[in-house]
Amino acid sequence: MMVDSGGSGTSATATDAVHPVGYPQQQKIKMLTIDTWNYSTATATITLPLLTRDLQIIWQSGTVETVPVRRRDQLKVLAMWMTAREDLSWGRFANWTKGAFNPAA
Numbered sequence: 001m002m003v004d005s006g007g008s009g010t011s012a013t014a015t016d017a018v019h020p021v022g023y024p025q026q027q028k029i030k031m032l033t034i035d036t037w038n039y040s041t042a043t044a045t046i047t048l049p050l051l052t053r054d055l056q057i058i059w060q061s062g063t064v065e066t067v068p069v070r071r072r073d074q075l076k077v078l079a080m081w082m083t084a085r086e087d088l089s090w091g092r093f094a095n096w097t098k099g100a101f102n103p104a105a
Helices: 071-083 090-098
Strands: 002-004 011-020 026-035 043-049 054-059 064-068
Touching: 043 071, 043 090, 054 090, 064 090
Parallel strands: none
Antiparallel strands: 002 011, 011 026, 026 043, 043 054, 054 064
8 A cells, every 4th residue: 555645755654564473374464664865864764564663764874774663753754754844854853753852762
């Protein structure tokens, strides 16, 4: 499913990531992947999981980090991205998730 939140060309893709578990069944994890490459000098993608609090940040350097973020903070950044994208700094948000001011960290 492709979501375009406005006329700026940024798009998000809801994906099904399949992770094998210790038995024949597989667990599907729903997530929203936001491509930030063209809108940030620091981040490549931000992945917002729809069922857990572990936000995944893929930096343009290739480093991948997973950090806990409160659900309300995930919703705030998603709403900001959908309504006022030009005011949103993905690098600042990513650095905030790793810092001391993140209550979930």
